[in-house]
Amino acid sequence: MKPQDHGRDVVLSVRDVTVVYETEEPVTAVSSASFDLHRGEILGLAGESGCGKTTLAYAVNRLHQPPARIASGSVVLHDADGSDVDVLALDEEQLRRFRWSKLSMVFQGAMNALNPVRSIGAQLDDTLRAHAPAMDRRARRARAAQVLERVGVDPGRLRSYPHELSGGMRQRVMIAMAMLLEPQVMIMDEPTTALDVVVQRDILREIVRLRDEMRFAVVFITHDLPLLLEISDRIAVMRGGEIVELDTADTLYRDAAHPYTRQLLGSFPSLSGSRGSFIRTGVHDDRLATSEEIA
Incomplete structure (x- = not known):
């Protein structure tokens, strides 16, 4: 059509x-x-x-x-x-x-999309290192904390692992990851x-x-x-x-x-x-x- x-x-x-x-x-x-x-x-x-x-x-x-x-x-x-x-x-x-x-994508099933053996902060950092190589480590961490806060997740959760978060919080992390580079x-x-x-x-x-x-x-x-x-x-x-x-x-x-x-x-x-x-x-x-x- x-x-x-x-x-x-x-x-x-x-x-x-x-x-x-x-x-x-x-x-x-x-x-x-x-x-x-x-x-x-x-x-x-x-x-x-x-x-x-x-x-x-x-x-x-x-x-x-x-x-x-x-x-x-x-x-x-x-x-x-x-x-x-x-x-x-x-x-x-x-x-x-x-x-x-x-263009970014939030995949179905946040628990499956997130790596269970890496912290939330490490996974957000991986995305930034791969797609924004000009950012240094401090800038990447600041950006990760910023987007987590924006989706309603305490930036202190950067140290947490996926299994330590509720289903809703994991989904918010996936949305934050998709928003990292605006x-x-x-x-x-x-x-x-x-x-x-x-x-x-x-x-x-x-x-x-x-x-x-x-x-x-x-x-x-x-x-x-x-x-x-x-x-x-x-x-x-x-x-x-x-x-x-x-x-x-x-x-x-x-x-x-x-x-x-x-x-x-x-x-x-x-x-x-x-x-x-x-x-x-x-x-x-x-x-x-x-x-x-x-x-």
């Missing part, structure tokens, strides 16, 4: 991306996916497990390994300095400089999976607050469509490797065009109280629903 342009400054353009797994019988995991991401926007990417959400995200960030192959399409980051970066044309060294500084785009793959509903809401508030402060754009991936309706500006719905619908969250909720989107909306139990005001609090009221409001 055609990407939509609402007249806002576009930071990332994805056009007709197709990803194929070269097995004995090649499998097309993503087919001709296109969307624009605007500066400061939260774009939700929804759909059932196996529909291609994470595969598309990996393609945008050039993270695929064989047998996966980007068969066609383009991914262009429109840098704040006025230049355009053709992501699919970058060599390995260019990719190393591009990742984390221009990228213009952050891809978040199921960042609140396995967290209880109260911690989930805390993390979502944090994401919205940081987006408002730093004006980075977010691609937020989840199968949880009601959650996306709550925090997203626009939502792309995927099915069978294709984006079948892309529209504003309000329009999608009130007047979804595709039968699959309507099925997704109908597959969740209704909420008590005013569903409309609950769903859009993250966008219209600059706050997210509390645990009492969703009880």
